[in-house]
Amino acid sequence: MKIGVLAQSGGKECAELVSSIEKISGFACPVFDISDSAGATVQLDQAGVVWNGFQLDEFDKLVILGFDCQDPLIPRAAVSADWSIWQIDYVVDQQYYSFISSVLRDLERRGVRMVNTWDSLKYNFSKALLLSRLQESGFLLPQWLCSNEMSVVEKFCADEKQVVWRPNSGRAAWQLFLDKQRLYCVDPSKAPVLVASHPGLQLQRAFVCGREVLLALHCSSPYAADFEYMEQVWCCESNVVAAELVAAVASTGATWAQVLYTEIDGRPCIYDIDLDPKYGWLPIEFRNYLNHRLAEQLLEIPVTTAAPLGNTARAERDSLFVRRMLVTLHELEANKYATS
Numbered sequence: 001m002k003i004g005v006l007a008q009s010g011g012k013e014c015a016e017l018v019s020s021i022e023k024i025s026g027f028a029c030p031v032f033d034i035s036d037s038a039g040a041t042v043q044l045d046q047a048g049v050v051w052n053g054f055q056l057d058e059f060d061k062l063v064i065l066g067f068d069c070q071d072p073l074i075p076r077a078a079v080s081a082d083w084s085i086w087q088i089d090y091v092v093d094q095q096y097y098s099f100i101s102s103v104l105r106d107l108e109r110r111g112v113r114m115v116n117t118w119d120s121l122k123y124n125f126s127k128a129l130l131l132s133r134l135q136e137s138g139f140l141l142p143q144w145l146c147s148n149e150m151s152v153v154e155k156f157c158a159d160e161k162q163v164v165w166r167p168n169s170g171r172a173a174w175q176l177f178l179d180k181q182r183l184y185c186v187d188p189s190k191a192p193v194l195v196a197s198h199p200g201l202q203l204q205r206a207f208v209c210g211r212e213v214l215l216a217l218h219c220s221s222p223y224a225a226d227f228e229y230m231e232q233v234w235c236c237e238s239n240v241v242a243a244e245l246v247a248a249v250a251s252t253g254a255t256w257a258q259v260l261y262t263e264i265d266g267r268p269c270i271y272d273i274d275l276d277p278k279y280g281w282l283p284i285e286f287r288n289y290l291n292h293r294l295a296e297q298l299l300e301i302p303v304t305t306a307a308p309l310g311n312t313a314r315a316e317r318d319s320l321f322v323r324r325m326l327v328t329l330h331e332l333e334a335n336k337y338a339t340s
Contacts, residue, residue, distance in 0.1 A: 001299055004059045005031045006104075008066035013280045016287065017063075020295035024305075030054060034067060036096045042103070048110070049103055056103075057110040061298065063256075064104065064114060066276065068170070069121040113255075115298065116275050120254035124275045127194055128168050130252070137251045139244065140269045144196040153186045153195060160197040164271075168194050171278070174203075174260070174271055196271065201262040204236055207277060207290055208249045209256045209297040213242045215290050220314070232314040233286060241268040249273060256294070283315035 003021060007014045014031060021029040032051050033040065043050040048057040056062065104118045123130040128146040135141055145156045146168055157163050157177065165177035168191065175181070177195055185193050206216040216238035219231055238245065241261070245268055249257045258277035261268040279290060292306040 001025070002027075002058070002060045003029050003063065003298060004054070004056070004061075005029060005063045005065060006034050006067065007031055007064075008033075008035045008068075011066070011280070013278065014065050016291050017065075017294060020291040021298065024292070024295050024301070025299055032056070034100055036093060042099075044099075044103060044106065049107060051103075056107055057112055059112055061113045061115060062107060063298065064116060064121070064276070067100070067104070067121065068276075069118070069125045115256050116254040120252045120275050123252050123254075123273065124171070125169055127166070127272065128192075130273060131194075133251065134248060134270055134273075137248075139248050139251070140264065140267045142196040142198065142269055142271065144194060146192045146194050148186055148188055148190055148192040150182075150186050153182060156195060157182070162198045162200055163195050164198045165193055165195045168192055171274070174198075199262065199264065199269075201264070203260055203262050203271065204238075206238055206241075206245050206259045206261065206268075207257075207279065207294075208245055208259060209294055211246055212293075212297065213238045213245055214293040214297065215286065215309075216242075217286070231317040233283065233317070234314045235309050240266050244268055256297075281317055283317065285309070285315060 003025075005014060005018055018029045018031055032054070040052050041050075042052075048055055050056070101118065104114065108114050108117055123133070131141055131144055143156075143160060145153065147153055147156075163177040164174040165181060165185070166172045166174050174196070202218060202220075204216060204218055207214045216236050217233045218236045219233050221231065241263055245259050245261070248259060248268070248270055249255075252273060252275065254273075254275050256275075256277070258274040258279070259268070259270060260272040260274070261270045263269070279287060282290065286309070289306055289309050293304060296304055296306070
Protein backbone atom coordinates (compact mmCIF):
# COMPACT_ATOMS: atom_id res chain seq x y z
CA MET A 1 0.00 0.00 0.00
CA LYS A 2 1.33 3.43 -1.00
CA ILE A 3 0.88 5.90 1.88
CA GLY A 4 2.00 9.52 2.18
CA VAL A 5 1.56 12.27 4.77
CA LEU A 6 0.42 15.86 4.18
CA ALA A 7 1.56 17.86 7.21
CA GLN A 8 1.83 21.43 8.39
CA SER A 9 5.60 21.72 9.04
CA GLY A 10 5.85 18.15 10.35
CA GLY A 11 6.83 17.92 14.02
CA LYS A 12 7.41 15.14 16.54
CA GLU A 13 4.08 13.39 16.04
CA CYS A 14 4.51 13.34 12.27
CA ALA A 15 8.09 12.00 12.46
CA GLU A 16 7.18 9.26 14.94
CA LEU A 17 4.15 8.11 12.97
CA VAL A 18 6.09 8.04 9.68
CA SER A 19 8.86 6.06 11.39
CA SER A 20 6.30 3.49 12.60
CA ILE A 21 4.71 3.19 9.13
CA GLU A 22 8.09 2.68 7.47
CA LYS A 23 9.27 0.18 10.09
CA ILE A 24 6.14 -1.97 9.74
CA SER A 25 5.71 -1.72 5.96
CA GLY A 26 9.37 -1.72 4.91
CA PHE A 27 8.63 1.08 2.42
CA ALA A 28 9.28 4.81 2.46
CA CYS A 29 6.41 7.07 3.56
CA PRO A 30 7.03 10.50 2.02
CA VAL A 31 6.00 13.65 3.91
CA PHE A 32 4.70 16.68 2.02
CA ASP A 33 4.91 20.00 3.86
CA ILE A 34 1.70 21.93 3.08
CA SER A 35 2.57 25.02 5.16
CA ASP A 36 2.67 28.26 3.17
CA SER A 37 6.36 28.73 4.01
CA ALA A 38 7.45 25.39 2.55
CA GLY A 39 8.07 26.74 -0.96
CA ALA A 40 6.67 23.64 -2.67
CA THR A 41 6.16 23.39 -6.41
CA VAL A 42 2.59 22.35 -7.13
CA GLN A 43 0.62 21.45 -10.24
CA LEU A 44 -3.13 20.82 -10.28
CA ASP A 45 -4.92 20.09 -13.55
CA GLN A 46 -7.19 17.55 -15.19
CA ALA A 47 -4.30 15.08 -15.43
CA GLY A 48 -3.63 14.95 -11.68
CA VAL A 49 -1.99 16.62 -8.68
CA VAL A 50 1.81 16.93 -8.60
CA TRP A 51 3.59 18.09 -5.43
CA ASN A 52 7.37 18.59 -5.58
CA GLY A 53 7.50 16.05 -8.40
CA PHE A 54 5.29 13.43 -6.65
CA GLN A 55 1.99 12.42 -8.27
CA LEU A 56 -0.27 12.65 -5.23
CA ASP A 57 -3.31 11.12 -6.91
CA GLU A 58 -1.35 7.87 -7.38
CA PHE A 59 -1.19 7.26 -3.61
CA ASP A 60 -3.61 4.76 -2.08
CA LYS A 61 -3.95 6.76 1.12
CA LEU A 62 -2.87 10.21 2.34
CA VAL A 63 -2.81 11.17 6.02
CA ILE A 64 -3.47 14.84 6.84
CA LEU A 65 -1.75 16.18 9.96
CA GLY A 66 -2.07 19.68 11.37
CA PHE A 67 -4.31 21.23 8.71
CA ASP A 68 -6.88 23.44 10.43
CA CYS A 69 -10.21 23.68 8.65
CA GLN A 70 -11.40 27.30 8.71
CA ASP A 71 -14.61 27.39 6.76
CA PRO A 72 -16.06 29.91 6.18
CA LEU A 73 -13.00 32.06 5.60
CA ILE A 74 -12.75 35.61 6.89
CA PRO A 75 -14.38 37.81 4.22
CA ARG A 76 -12.16 40.20 2.32
CA ALA A 77 -11.97 43.77 3.54
CA ALA A 78 -13.47 45.37 0.44
CA VAL A 79 -15.96 43.79 -1.94
CA SER A 80 -14.55 45.74 -4.88
CA ALA A 81 -10.89 44.89 -4.14
CA ASP A 82 -8.93 43.27 -6.96
CA TRP A 83 -7.29 40.16 -5.50
CA SER A 84 -4.68 40.05 -8.26
CA ILE A 85 -3.09 43.31 -7.09
CA TRP A 86 -4.29 43.65 -3.47
CA GLN A 87 -1.44 41.64 -1.97
CA ILE A 88 -1.68 42.25 1.76
CA ASP A 89 -0.64 39.29 3.87
CA TYR A 90 -4.07 37.99 4.80
CA VAL A 91 -5.20 37.85 1.18
CA VAL A 92 -2.06 35.93 0.22
CA ASP A 93 -2.62 33.55 3.15
CA GLN A 94 -6.25 32.98 2.18
CA GLN A 95 -5.36 32.38 -1.45
CA TYR A 96 -2.84 29.70 -0.40
CA TYR A 97 -5.26 28.17 2.10
CA SER A 98 -8.03 28.06 -0.52
CA PHE A 99 -5.67 26.33 -2.93
CA ILE A 100 -4.69 23.67 -0.37
CA SER A 101 -8.39 23.13 0.35
CA SER A 102 -9.00 22.62 -3.36
CA VAL A 103 -6.13 20.12 -3.56
CA LEU A 104 -7.49 18.05 -0.65
CA ARG A 105 -10.99 17.93 -2.09
CA ASP A 106 -9.71 17.16 -5.57
CA LEU A 107 -7.65 14.23 -4.27
CA GLU A 108 -10.82 12.83 -2.68
CA ARG A 109 -12.65 13.23 -5.99
CA ARG A 110 -9.88 11.27 -7.72
CA GLY A 111 -10.35 8.33 -5.34
CA VAL A 112 -7.46 8.82 -2.92
CA ARG A 113 -8.49 7.76 0.60
CA MET A 114 -7.92 10.75 2.87
CA VAL A 115 -7.34 10.43 6.61
CA ASN A 116 -9.28 12.49 7.38
CA THR A 117 -11.61 13.83 4.66
CA TRP A 118 -12.21 17.53 4.14
CA ASP A 119 -15.86 17.18 5.13
CA SER A 120 -14.94 15.60 8.47
CA LEU A 121 -12.26 18.21 9.26
CA LYS A 122 -14.92 20.93 9.33
CA TYR A 123 -16.12 19.54 12.67
CA ASN A 124 -12.86 20.73 14.23
CA PHE A 125 -13.82 24.28 13.27
CA SER A 126 -17.32 24.42 14.75
CA LYS A 127 -17.95 22.30 17.82
CA ALA A 128 -21.63 23.31 18.02
CA LEU A 129 -22.01 21.79 14.54
CA LEU A 130 -20.32 18.60 15.77
CA LEU A 131 -22.53 18.30 18.85
CA SER A 132 -25.66 18.92 16.75
CA ARG A 133 -24.62 16.20 14.32
CA LEU A 134 -23.96 13.70 17.12
CA GLN A 135 -27.28 14.54 18.79
CA GLU A 136 -29.20 14.05 15.54
CA SER A 137 -27.48 10.66 15.16
CA GLY A 138 -28.74 9.49 18.56
CA PHE A 139 -25.52 9.56 20.58
CA LEU A 140 -25.54 10.45 24.28
CA LEU A 141 -24.39 14.01 24.95
CA PRO A 142 -24.42 16.29 28.00
CA GLN A 143 -26.89 19.14 28.14
CA TRP A 144 -25.21 21.89 26.13
CA LEU A 145 -25.74 25.42 24.88
CA CYS A 146 -23.92 27.81 22.53
CA SER A 147 -24.75 31.43 23.33
CA ASN A 148 -23.45 34.91 24.11
CA GLU A 149 -26.66 36.07 25.87
CA MET A 150 -26.10 36.46 29.60
CA SER A 151 -29.67 35.71 30.77
CA VAL A 152 -29.80 32.51 28.70
CA VAL A 153 -26.41 31.32 29.96
CA GLU A 154 -27.29 32.16 33.57
CA LYS A 155 -30.51 30.13 33.35
CA PHE A 156 -28.57 27.18 31.90
CA CYS A 157 -26.03 27.35 34.75
CA ALA A 158 -28.80 27.59 37.37
CA ASP A 159 -30.36 24.36 36.07
CA GLU A 160 -27.10 22.35 36.24
CA LYS A 161 -25.00 21.32 39.23
CA GLN A 162 -21.67 21.79 37.47
CA VAL A 163 -20.95 23.50 34.15
CA VAL A 164 -17.90 23.45 31.87
CA TRP A 165 -17.14 25.72 28.92
CA ARG A 166 -14.95 26.08 25.84
CA PRO A 167 -14.82 28.31 22.72
CA ASN A 168 -17.04 27.11 19.90
CA SER A 169 -14.29 27.23 17.28
CA GLY A 170 -10.96 25.45 17.09
CA ARG A 171 -8.97 23.37 19.53
CA ALA A 172 -9.55 23.99 23.24
CA ALA A 173 -10.01 22.18 26.55
CA TRP A 174 -13.26 22.04 28.50
CA GLN A 175 -12.81 24.06 31.70
CA LEU A 176 -14.92 24.78 34.75
CA PHE A 177 -17.32 27.64 34.03
CA LEU A 178 -17.04 29.94 37.04
CA ASP A 179 -18.43 33.44 37.56
CA LYS A 180 -15.15 35.00 36.40
CA GLN A 181 -15.33 33.21 33.04
CA ARG A 182 -19.04 33.88 32.65
CA LEU A 183 -18.68 37.63 33.26
CA TYR A 184 -15.75 37.93 30.86
CA CYS A 185 -16.76 35.57 28.03
CA VAL A 186 -20.52 36.07 27.71
CA ASP A 187 -21.31 39.30 25.91
CA PRO A 188 -23.19 40.18 22.69
CA SER A 189 -20.02 41.85 21.38
CA LYS A 190 -18.14 38.53 21.60
CA ALA A 191 -18.47 35.19 19.86
CA PRO A 192 -20.86 32.70 21.52
CA VAL A 193 -19.23 30.14 23.80
CA LEU A 194 -20.14 26.52 24.41
CA VAL A 195 -21.29 25.50 27.88
CA ALA A 196 -22.22 21.97 28.96
CA SER A 197 -23.34 20.11 32.05
CA HIS A 198 -20.76 17.95 33.79
CA PRO A 199 -21.72 15.12 36.15
CA GLY A 200 -18.44 15.27 38.07
CA LEU A 201 -17.24 11.96 36.58
CA GLN A 202 -13.74 11.62 35.20
CA LEU A 203 -13.35 12.38 31.50
CA GLN A 204 -11.71 9.69 29.38
CA ARG A 205 -9.94 9.81 26.01
CA ALA A 206 -10.25 7.17 23.33
CA PHE A 207 -8.13 7.12 20.17
CA VAL A 208 -10.14 5.52 17.38
CA CYS A 209 -9.06 4.46 13.90
CA GLY A 210 -11.31 2.61 11.50
CA ARG A 211 -13.35 0.03 13.41
CA GLU A 212 -11.14 -0.14 16.50
CA VAL A 213 -10.42 1.75 19.69
CA LEU A 214 -6.61 1.77 19.63
CA LEU A 215 -6.11 3.19 23.11
CA ALA A 216 -8.42 4.40 25.89
CA LEU A 217 -7.07 6.44 28.78
CA HIS A 218 -8.01 7.93 32.10
CA CYS A 219 -6.43 11.34 32.65
CA SER A 220 -6.03 12.91 36.08
CA SER A 221 -5.74 16.64 36.68
CA PRO A 222 -2.45 18.04 38.01
CA TYR A 223 -2.34 17.88 41.79
CA ALA A 224 0.01 18.39 44.75
CA ALA A 225 0.71 15.82 47.45
CA ASP A 226 4.23 15.41 48.81
CA PHE A 227 5.20 17.40 45.71
CA GLU A 228 3.54 18.61 42.52
CA TYR A 229 2.39 16.14 39.90
CA MET A 230 1.64 16.95 36.28
CA GLU A 231 -1.31 15.36 34.48
CA GLN A 232 -1.13 11.57 34.72
CA VAL A 233 -2.56 8.94 32.36
CA TRP A 234 -3.31 5.22 32.63
CA CYS A 235 -5.21 2.67 30.57
CA CYS A 236 -8.92 2.12 31.04
CA GLU A 237 -11.31 -0.56 29.82
CA SER A 238 -13.30 0.48 26.74
CA ASN A 239 -14.94 -2.78 25.59
CA VAL A 240 -18.41 -1.77 26.82
CA VAL A 241 -18.43 1.55 24.96
CA ALA A 242 -16.07 0.74 22.06
CA ALA A 243 -18.75 0.08 19.43
CA GLU A 244 -20.51 3.36 20.15
CA LEU A 245 -17.23 5.32 20.11
CA VAL A 246 -16.37 3.85 16.70
CA ALA A 247 -19.87 4.66 15.40
CA ALA A 248 -19.62 8.25 16.67
CA VAL A 249 -16.37 8.81 14.78
CA ALA A 250 -17.81 7.17 11.66
CA SER A 251 -20.83 9.51 11.79
CA THR A 252 -18.50 12.45 11.10
CA GLY A 253 -17.05 10.74 8.03
CA ALA A 254 -13.66 10.44 9.72
CA THR A 255 -11.28 7.48 9.96
CA TRP A 256 -8.97 8.65 12.76
CA ALA A 257 -10.02 10.69 15.79
CA GLN A 258 -9.82 11.20 19.53
CA VAL A 259 -13.07 11.06 21.52
CA LEU A 260 -13.46 12.85 24.84
CA TYR A 261 -16.22 11.24 26.91
CA THR A 262 -17.41 10.11 30.29
CA GLU A 263 -19.16 6.79 30.85
CA ILE A 264 -22.76 6.86 32.12
CA ASP A 265 -24.77 3.64 32.57
CA GLY A 266 -22.61 1.73 30.10
CA ARG A 267 -22.76 4.40 27.38
CA PRO A 268 -20.23 7.08 26.39
CA CYS A 269 -21.47 10.62 27.01
CA ILE A 270 -19.49 12.50 24.35
CA TYR A 271 -18.03 15.97 24.90
CA ASP A 272 -15.79 16.26 21.87
CA ILE A 273 -14.35 14.47 18.85
CA ASP A 274 -10.98 15.78 17.67
CA LEU A 275 -10.52 14.96 13.98
CA ASP A 276 -6.80 15.83 14.03
CA PRO A 277 -5.63 14.37 17.35
CA LYS A 278 -2.59 15.82 19.09
CA TYR A 279 -0.95 13.16 21.22
CA GLY A 280 2.68 14.27 21.44
CA TRP A 281 2.04 15.08 25.11
CA LEU A 282 1.49 11.42 26.01
CA PRO A 283 4.23 9.66 28.01
CA ILE A 284 6.63 7.85 25.68
CA GLU A 285 5.39 4.28 26.32
CA PHE A 286 1.80 5.26 25.49
CA ARG A 287 2.87 7.29 22.47
CA ASN A 288 4.97 4.47 21.01
CA TYR A 289 2.09 2.02 21.45
CA LEU A 290 -0.41 4.38 19.82
CA ASN A 291 1.88 5.11 16.86
CA HIS A 292 2.39 1.37 16.29
CA ARG A 293 -1.35 0.61 16.42
CA LEU A 294 -2.19 3.60 14.21
CA ALA A 295 0.42 2.62 11.61
CA GLU A 296 -1.02 -0.91 11.51
CA GLN A 297 -4.55 0.42 10.99
CA LEU A 298 -3.43 2.76 8.21
CA LEU A 299 -1.63 -0.14 6.52
CA GLU A 300 -4.76 -2.31 7.06
CA ILE A 301 -2.89 -5.00 8.99
CA PRO A 302 -5.64 -7.06 10.66
CA VAL A 303 -3.70 -8.48 13.64
CA THR A 304 -1.63 -6.20 15.84
CA THR A 305 1.97 -7.03 16.75
CA ALA A 306 2.17 -4.30 19.39
CA ALA A 307 3.06 -5.50 22.87
CA PRO A 308 0.00 -4.85 25.07
CA LEU A 309 0.23 -2.04 27.57
CA GLY A 310 -2.01 -3.85 30.02
CA ASN A 311 -2.82 -2.15 33.28
CA THR A 312 0.41 -0.18 33.45
CA ALA A 313 1.00 2.14 36.36
CA ARG A 314 0.18 5.80 36.02
CA ALA A 315 2.62 7.69 33.82
CA GLU A 316 3.14 11.41 34.19
CA ARG A 317 2.95 13.91 31.37
CA ASP A 318 6.41 15.14 30.37
CA SER A 319 7.50 18.54 31.65
CA LEU A 320 10.31 20.85 30.58
CA PHE A 321 11.01 21.71 34.20
CA VAL A 322 13.13 19.81 36.69
CA ARG A 323 10.84 19.58 39.70
CA ARG A 324 13.57 19.71 42.32
CA MET A 325 14.86 23.01 40.87
CA LEU A 326 11.43 24.56 41.30
CA VAL A 327 11.07 23.24 44.85
CA THR A 328 14.51 24.59 45.78
CA LEU A 329 13.68 27.99 44.29
CA HIS A 330 10.42 28.03 46.24
CA GLU A 331 12.26 27.22 49.49
CA LEU A 332 14.83 29.96 48.88
CA GLU A 333 12.14 32.53 48.15
CA ALA A 334 10.11 31.49 51.20
CA ASN A 335 13.14 31.64 53.51
CA LYS A 336 14.02 35.17 52.40
CA TYR A 337 11.10 36.47 54.39
CA ALA A 338 11.50 34.24 57.45
CA THR A 339 12.09 36.08 60.70
CA SER A 340 15.37 35.35 62.46
